[in-house]
Amino acid sequence: NAAHCSRVEGKGTEGRKKTSGLSFAQAQGGFPHKSPRFGSGGGRGTLCACARLCCPRVSSLRSGEESEPQAWTSGNRAHAGFRLASEICLKRTGHLASLQTSSFRVMTTKESGGAKAESALSSSANPSKRVSEKPNYALKFTLVGHTEAVSSVKFSPNGEWLASSSADKVIIIWGAYDGKHEKTLKGHNLEISDVAWSSDSGHLVSASDDKTLKIWDVRSGKCLKTLTGHSDYVFCCNFNPPSNLIISGSFDESMKIWEVKTGKCLKTLSAHSDPVSAVHFNCSGSLIVSGSYDGVCRIWDAASGQCLKTLVDDDNPPVSFVKFSPNGKYILIATLNNTLKLWDYSRGRCLKTYTGHKNEKYCIFASFSVTGGKWIVSGSEDNLVYIWNLQTKEIVQKLQGHTDVVISAACHPTENIIASAALGNDKTVKLWMSN
């Protein structure tokens, strides 16, 4: 009865044959329910309590300061709510700096100190000063709350929140700056593999093994709509920038475009021969990219549903993750041969390759970090978060702290914050910050 969802199972990846989830879990011995390893005693509340003590709540949105409608202008199209988020950050910069130092002190006494040691190593172990800078991400918060493996973490476009989905069938919303547990969204009958924010940070969509997607209202925590139609686990989901559409990818090898307002399925794109592992809209909402275990990435015209391009690499290893760059010109493709590649899809050329991490089984999320230096951030099956220099492709930092596969890594839209989440042995979300 170990709880598992398709993402945390790494389902369907061997030989690209459809395996039943159960047999796979049995082969692996399932996911033992161990109590969280970090923290003392009850574990769950300890570190959160520390975070709460150090970080009094500040949210301009909750206090009603911000009342401007979240209308969509081309200025904030690419970074949803960007202007709003940066205003909030300005209000609290002094505050944030003090939060970081105080909470970090507390964390190191409980943590193995690994994170601190790691960042110290990376800066001193490189005497030949390179022109490229390196980030110095350090663990700030460990968010405990999920009772099973976490499958996905995403920052809200306005930078206020972090949403995490899990095999424990719930979504938790945390404060992005203080890690405070804000809300739990319950409703799915089975494990959740992915969650995504609408551009105004007001809604969430979740993809679950119960073959449905659910649209949630963040403020009230209620499920507003359930999208039915897929005939197998729903694995990945995303809103388009105007957030009037949702795209979903499923184990039934199809992708569906849903209308947010009515919950109707508008279009089904069936062009993959294996589970669809990732779907993403570009910043203008005109294109969709999809990746699948069949080794193929496809680019679609969002308005007509027409396939515009197919990208296949030599060997075609299963594609575990795909997303557009912030400006929509390039695609980051992760494949289950321990490789991440940056493609120029208009010319059909691979521009950069990032290796060194371990990714052979799970559909691990990767991300572009553009708030400070330009990095590529990804989880890995060796329990580390990897950060590469986007241009030079060298590994600039490895974040240590998780005790299981890091399944998801996300970058804050405006601040140098990375959120990472790990599987069943760990069950936590970690927030890392860099200056």
Place this chain on the structure above:
Amino acid sequence: WSRDGHKLVSASTDNIVSQWDVLSGDCDQRFRFPSPILKVQYHPRDQNKVLVCPMKSAPVMLTLSDSKHVVLPVDDDSDLNVVASFDRRGEYIYTGNAKGKILVLKTDSQDLVASFRVTTGTSNTTAIKSIEFARKGSCFLINTADRIIRVYDGREILTCGRDGEPEPMQKLQDLVNRTPWKKCCFSGDGEYIVAGSARQHALYIWEKSIGNLVKILHGTRGELLLDVAWHPVRPIIASISSGVVSIWAQNQVENWSAFAPDFKELDENVEYEERESEFDIEDEDKSEPEQTGADAAEDEEVDVTSVDPIAAFCSSDEELEDSKALLYLPIAPEVEDPEENPYGPPPDAVQTSLMDEGASSEKKRQSSTDGSQPPKKKPKTTNIELQGVPNDGDRGLPLEGSAKGKVQAELSQPLTVADIL
């Protein structure tokens, strides 16, 4: 629409011109005219100015900030109905009267810079019904009572000056049925012209440069066409008749070679010639430089953050898109079950603030009975008096084929993508 998409201006059969805020649904200001309004148009670059064409009067330009107005000069004081339009950039206003006379006035000064008369057959005059400008390029068309659509180049008009005799670059008409045209407009790129028939629900599409009829779109029989509009960037046309909006779009043809990049679609069979090394296990003919090419590419600097402005949204004399332009309306899922609804009554099409504590989605059209919300302030109404035009009260503009009465200027639901898909 205003240029940035935040405002709408409308004219109703009670002779009132209103400006609306799209996001809030509020009416910002109103202007009461003495006679029915034929047309309203924002200045293409300055949304403080609105051009109004009232019946039985010269066109009027309103300044919204100070509610003032300017009456434009006309050719003949006995002109009954004068139509007018800003040119593409709002530098000039073109007016046309019932005797076929076109005046080109400078917008700022109202100085006459050019004029000509449209003649039909052997120097008979014909009434101007409308003047429409393309969104790209300098062309415009004139829809006249003689059922011919004349396409001109604006630059030529200016060159010909006053009392000029410019030649239209195209004359479009339906010779077979002698169809009168209700409304004409250009496609977004200015390459095509669509004209809606005044007799039936049929849309004729010509290619502007060649002047050939490309397509006739037929709507439902028996319906009368009221208006036609072409999407500014996409190949989509909207037409209204009998209270129904019809959306016309292309049938998508699947491009099969997009699914398999190694394959190419052929129009006809091709005789395949085998290469010498076709079945070699190791291809000796394969060139080496491919390897170094890939490495060189990997050292290029990749820019993942700068966004190019979309050319379709920029004018040729502008480099960037308007960052404050309204592009999307906030959308919330419709919730049927009242118990499930976190807001209270079903949310409306437009929600102003989603994280607002306590306050439900503000419904500006409902009167507040509980008094907790401040009463909506009434929009300022300015009465415009025009010389020689008696105030005809509420007689209203007769609408073809429908009952007379006040037209409610309600903000319509945003177009759902279901319709486009």
